[in-house]
Amino acid sequence: xxxxxxxxxxxxxxxxxxxxxxxxxxxxxxxxxxxxxxxxxxxxxxxxxxxxxxxxxxxxxxxxxxxxxxxxxxxxxxxxxxxxxxxxxxxxxxx
Amino acid sequence: xxxxxxxxxxxxxxxxxxxxxxxxxxxxxxxxxxxxxxxxxxxxxxxxxxxxxxxxxxxxxxxxxxxxxxxxxxxxxxxxxxxxxxxxxxxxxxxxxxxxxxxxxxxxxxxxxxxxxxxxxxxxxxxxxxxxxxxxxxxxxxxxxxxxxxxxxxxxxxxxxxxxxxxxxxxxxxxxxxxxxxxxxxxxxxxxxxxxxxxxxxxxxxxxxxxxxxxxxxxxxxxxxxxxxxxxxxxxxxxxxxxxxxxxxxxxxxxxxxxxxxxxxxxxxxxxxxxxxxxxxxxxxxxxxxxxxxxxxxxxxxxxxxxxxxxxxxxxxxxx
Numbered sequence: 001x002x003x004x005x006x007x008x009x010x011x012x013x014x015x016x017x018x019x020x021x022x023x024x025x026x027x028x029x030x031x032x033x034x035x036x037x038x039x040x041x042x043x044x045x046x047x048x049x050x051x052x053x054x055x056x057x058x059x060x061x062x063x064x065x066x067x068x069x070x071x072x073x074x075x076x077x078x079x080x081x082x083x084x085x086x087x088x089x090x091x092x093x094x095x
Numbered sequence: 096x097x098x099x100x101x102x103x104x105x106x107x108x109x110x111x112x113x114x115x116x117x118x119x120x121x122x123x124x125x126x127x128x129x130x131x132x133x134x135x136x137x138x139x140x141x142x143x144x145x146x147x148x149x150x151x152x153x154x155x156x157x158x159x160x161x162x163x164x165x166x167x168x169x170x171x172x173x174x175x176x177x178x179x180x181x182x183x184x185x186x187x188x189x190x191x192x193x194x195x196x197x198x199x200x201x202x203x204x205x206x207x208x209x210x211x212x213x214x215x216x217x218x219x220x221x222x223x224x225x226x227x228x229x230x231x232x233x234x235x236x237x238x239x240x241x242x243x244x245x246x247x248x249x250x251x252x253x254x255x256x257x258x259x260x261x262x263x264x265x266x267x268x269x270x271x272x273x274x275x276x277x278x279x280x281x282x283x284x285x286x287x288x289x290x291x292x293x294x295x296x297x298x299x300x301x302x303x304x305x306x307x308x309x310x311x312x313x314x315x316x317x318x319x320x321x322x323x324x325x326x327x328x329x330x331x332x333x334x335x336x337x338x339x340x341x342x343x344x345x346x347x348x349x350x351x352x353x354x355x356x357x358x359x360x361x362x363x364x365x366x367x368x369x370x371x372x373x374x375x376x377x378x379x380x381x382x383x384x385x386x387x388x389x390x391x392x393x394x395x396x397x398x399x400x401x402x403x404x405x406x407x408x409x410x411x412x413x414x415x
Contacts, residue, residue: 006395025183025184028192065124
């Protein structure tokens with residue numbers, strides 16, 4: 001629409017040491033430094049995070065939801081990938 | 096299940112997912128009308144948060160103590176944050192931030208009419224928190240389970256923060272109601288002004304709300320306007336009594352048979368008049384937003400120019 005809109009950034013926050021960064025939302029910022037500062041003010045006003053990642057939204061590539069069925073289907077019939085597929089004799093411990 | 100889905104039209108498949116309480120995510124197929132309804136609702140909601148900063152901003156410099164001032168500042172900052180969560184949810188549907196702001200500034204997009212009422216005394220800060228945010232919470236809690244994922248997630252965040260807003264408002268009312276006669280009077284006078292406009296926040300009567308049925312079917316809304324209004328009255332009349340204040344409605348009486356409070360009819364002429372732009376502050380609110388946007392334009396442009404210059408300099412350094 002016009003060139004003055006700041007780029008959109010996706011924001012990921014690590015809520016505490018030892019946990020993954022998790023997507024929390026997005027915001028507009030002129031550059032990465034500003035995106036991190038804005039993310040602090042918008043998404044961590046109550047100590048929700050100890051670390052912030054920002055990624056310009058245009059850099060995110062995603063799977064296509066319309067093809068989700070076919071795309072994820074190969075995993076559906078491989079129950080042998082789960083430990084519960086196997087029977088362990090009662091007398092066997094620690095397995 | 097698969098063969099069944101193939102037999103259904105895309106609209107029916109969509110409705111089947113909604114009925115199964117599957118959340119809809121940004122890139123999923125959705126009917127155009129669902130997308131449009133959400134963009135309208137989420138952007139209006141965002142605009143309400145942003146415009147909602149103005150009536151309280153009015154009192155930041157005149158808060159009666161440093162504690163109250165710090166609290167009010169934090170609350171207004173939260174509202175800016177809530178507006179940003181919501182704009183970002185609307186953008187996942189393909190709406191552009193600039194377009195949403197342009198629609199607000201041109202008057203094409205609406206925001207909650209409650210913010211077109213003036214905040215005349217400090218007790219109004221109490222009423223805005225206690226009543227207005229109380230009504231907002233009733234609206235927003237069911238939206239945490241709304242069918243569109245990004246909207247629902249934004250609302251979870253908003254609701255977590257909103258309950259402090261209501262409690263600080265109630266505390267202001269409690270302090271005034273337990274204070275000197277002049278303070279008690281101030282509290283009652285504010286309640287008298289805010290009660291009816293707050294009841295209007297839930298929107299027109301169900302019989303005059305043509306969008307409700309479709310929104311309920313899509314599980315965007317989970318309760319009707321009248322259901323929420325009744326819940327609000329049932330919650331608030333006893334709270335007012337606790338404060339030693341009286342809601343300005345003679346018909347607000349407990350109905351044993353219904354196990355709910357009866358209450359009088361909202362002045363719908365006033366409601367529609369404010370929606371149409373004739374409230375006491377419609378003009379000021381919009382003007383304040385437009386002015387802030389226009390006067391901030393050079394900052395937004397300069398930040399972009401600075402970012403471009405720095406990126407070019409870094410690229411040149413890498414090239415060497």
